[in-house]
Amino acid sequence: xxxxxxxxxxxxxxxxxxxxxxxxxxxxxxxxxxxxxxxxxxxxxxxxxxxxxxxxxxxxxxxxxxxxxxxxxxxxxxxxxxxxxxxxxxxxxxxxxxxxxxxxxxxxxxxxxxxxxxx
Amino acid sequence: xxxxxxxxxxxxxxxxxxxxxxxxxxxxxxxxxxxxxxxxxxxxxxxxxxxxxxxxxxxxxxxxxxxxxxxxxxxxxxxxxxxxxxxxxxxxxxxxxxxxxxxxxxxxxxxxxxxxxxxxxxxxxxxxxxxxxxxxxxxxxxxxxxxxxxxxxxxxxxxxxxxxxxxxxxxxxxxxxxxxxxxxxxxxxxxxxxxxxxxxxxxxxxxxxxxxxxxxxxxxxxxxxxxxxx
Numbered sequence: 001x002x003x004x005x006x007x008x009x010x011x012x013x014x015x016x017x018x019x020x021x022x023x024x025x026x027x028x029x030x031x032x033x034x035x036x037x038x039x040x041x042x043x044x045x046x047x048x049x050x051x052x053x054x055x056x057x058x059x060x061x062x063x064x065x066x067x068x069x070x071x072x073x074x075x076x077x078x079x080x081x082x083x084x085x086x087x088x089x090x091x092x093x094x095x096x097x098x099x100x101x102x103x104x105x106x107x108x109x110x111x112x113x114x115x116x117x118x119x
Numbered sequence: 120x121x122x123x124x125x126x127x128x129x130x131x132x133x134x135x136x137x138x139x140x141x142x143x144x145x146x147x148x149x150x151x152x153x154x155x156x157x158x159x160x161x162x163x164x165x166x167x168x169x170x171x172x173x174x175x176x177x178x179x180x181x182x183x184x185x186x187x188x189x190x191x192x193x194x195x196x197x198x199x200x201x202x203x204x205x206x207x208x209x210x211x212x213x214x215x216x217x218x219x220x221x222x223x224x225x226x227x228x229x230x231x232x233x234x235x236x237x238x239x240x241x242x243x244x245x246x247x248x249x250x251x252x253x254x255x256x257x258x259x260x261x262x263x264x265x266x267x268x269x270x271x272x273x274x275x276x277x278x279x280x281x282x283x284x285x286x287x288x289x290x291x292x293x294x295x296x297x298x299x300x301x302x303x304x305x306x307x308x309x310x311x312x313x314x315x316x317x318x319x320x321x322x323x324x325x326x327x328x329x330x331x332x333x334x335x336x337x338x339x340x341x342x343x344x345x346x347x348x349x
Contacts, residue, residue, distance in 0.1 A: 014191045027258025027339055032332050034194035042201040049201065056195035059188060060324070064157050064282075064314040066189040068135040069182040070253070071161040071275050075168070076175050077268045084269075087236040091246060092273055095228045096280045096307050097288060099250055102224040103330075104294035104303030107217025111210055111296055 006055035009047060013038050124173050131181025138163030155283045157314065193252075193310060196328030199317075203325040210298050217299065218330055221306035222337040225250040226345045233349055241265060243349045247342040249273045252309040255335040263346045274309070281308020282315045301326025306334040 017034030024033075041047055074081070081088065124130045141163055142156030168178055200207065207214065226247060233243040245265035248256035253274050260270035285304050294300055297320055304312040305327030316327035 010191050010195060014194050017190070017194060027255060027262060028336070029190075029252070029254030029258070031190045031193035031252075031254060032335060034190065035197045035200075035328070035332055038194050038197035039201055042197065043204070049198070052195070052198060056198040059192040059195045060199070060317060062188070063192045063310070063317070065135060065139055065160075066185045066192060067157065067275070067278065067311050067314070068138070068160050068164060069131070069179055069186045070271070071157075071279065072164045072168070072178065072182070073175060074272050074275065075165055077272045080266065080268055081272050084242065087232075087238075088246070088269075088273060089276070091229065091232040091236070092249065092276050093280055095225060095232070095249065096277050097284065098228050099221050099225045100281060100285070100288050100303045100307035101292045101294075103217050103221030103306040104289065104299045105292060106220040107213050107302045108294055108296045108299035110213030110216050111298060114210070114213060 003055055006052050009052055010038075010055060010059070013041065121172055124171055125177040128181045130173075131178045131183075132185060133181075134164050134167050134178070135160060135182055135185060138167075153283070155279075157282055157311070158279060161279070189310075193328075193331075196313070196325075196331070199321055199325035200329050203322055206298060206322060206325075207329065214298065214302055214326070214329070215333070217302045218306050218333045219337060221303070221330075222250075222334050222341055225307070225338070226341050230345060230348055238349065240346075240349055244342075244346050245269050246273060247345055248338055249277050250307055250309065251335045251338045252331050255339065259339060259342050263342065275311070278308045278311025281312035285312060285315045286319070297322035298326050302330045305330025309334075 014030065014034045016037060017030040020033040021028065021030040042049060138160030139156050142154065142159030145154040145159060146156055164178070168175065229246050229249065233246065241264065244263040245260055247263065248259040248270060251274070253271055256270055256274045257267055260267050281304060285308070289300050289303070294303060300319065301316050301323040304316040304323065309331050313324065313327040313331060317324035
């Protein structure tokens with residue numbers, strides 16, 4: 001029964017996220033509303049970590065599988081992509097490396113600076 | 120055989136899971152970054168579909184139940200984040216500034232490459248939301264009159280590249296702090312990258328999940344400003 005309830009709680013919060021998306025006219029997906037809501041609910045102890053933990057951990061663990069269908073769907077969008085494929089793939093690889101490096105370096109530097117300030 | 124595969128509700132899920140298992144096996148055996156389980160499973164499914172002449176719609180009839188779980192799974196990213204909440208509070212400024220500079224780097228580099236390849240306005244705005252989560256990125260592309268199907272394709276490719284390169288980039292550029300690693304992965308390659316961050320560690324995973332949401336929100340504002348530049 002534990003897993004049924006955990007799954008129920010998670011899906012309910014997801015559903016409330018969908019309602020929020022429906023009401024609020026911003027390009028923010030239901031999953032982000034749900035994520036923020038789940039954090040607030042855990043923080044305010046309305047539900048405890050034990051009431052969602054196992055099922056939540058399971059869903060996060062199998063998350064990579066959930067991207068396979070969308071990626072296989074590239075077979076279908078290939079027609080519209082093939083003309084600009086080369087520049088797009090170059091841009092995609094380079095920007096991904098740039099963004100990851102800049103974000104990581106800046107965050108790490110800021111953490112170090114704050115640590116120095118505290119000492 | 121083809122009829123059976125096209126009509127089975129379970130074929131899509133089974134072939135996806137099988138591909139992933141093969142990827143895990145190869146990764147364990149050869150221990151090389153290129154044997155990325157996600158990449159292997161995508162290629163395995165694509166090849167299987169082409170060999171058995173199964174069209175994407177038939178495959179997706181079963182496989183869509185995997186995609187269906189993506190929204191609740193993203194909601195659950197709040198769980199590791201909640202467990203690392205103190206870490207978030209203690210590093211709040213570093214995290215926000217880090218994500219902000221990452222989003223700025225993404226928009227500026229897309230702008231620069233669009234100039235270099237002489238992209239049209241439509242092609243340019245199509246790529247602007249490439250680093251963020253699909254659901255937000257689609258919305259932005261639509262809003263700015265981009266080509267939504269290409270935006271989705273590029274977002275997915277970005278995620279896969281981030282997932283494959285994350286460990287190498289952190290090593291080469293000396294990013295050691297688990298918080299910085301997680302924020303970097305989530306900001307650059309959204310949920311697909313986060314799947315890798317989760318494997319790297321609890322802190323990396325939690326921070327990467329947080330970065331998906333914050334980078335997405337920053338990009339909503341940033342992309343609408345950058346859209347005016349080309």
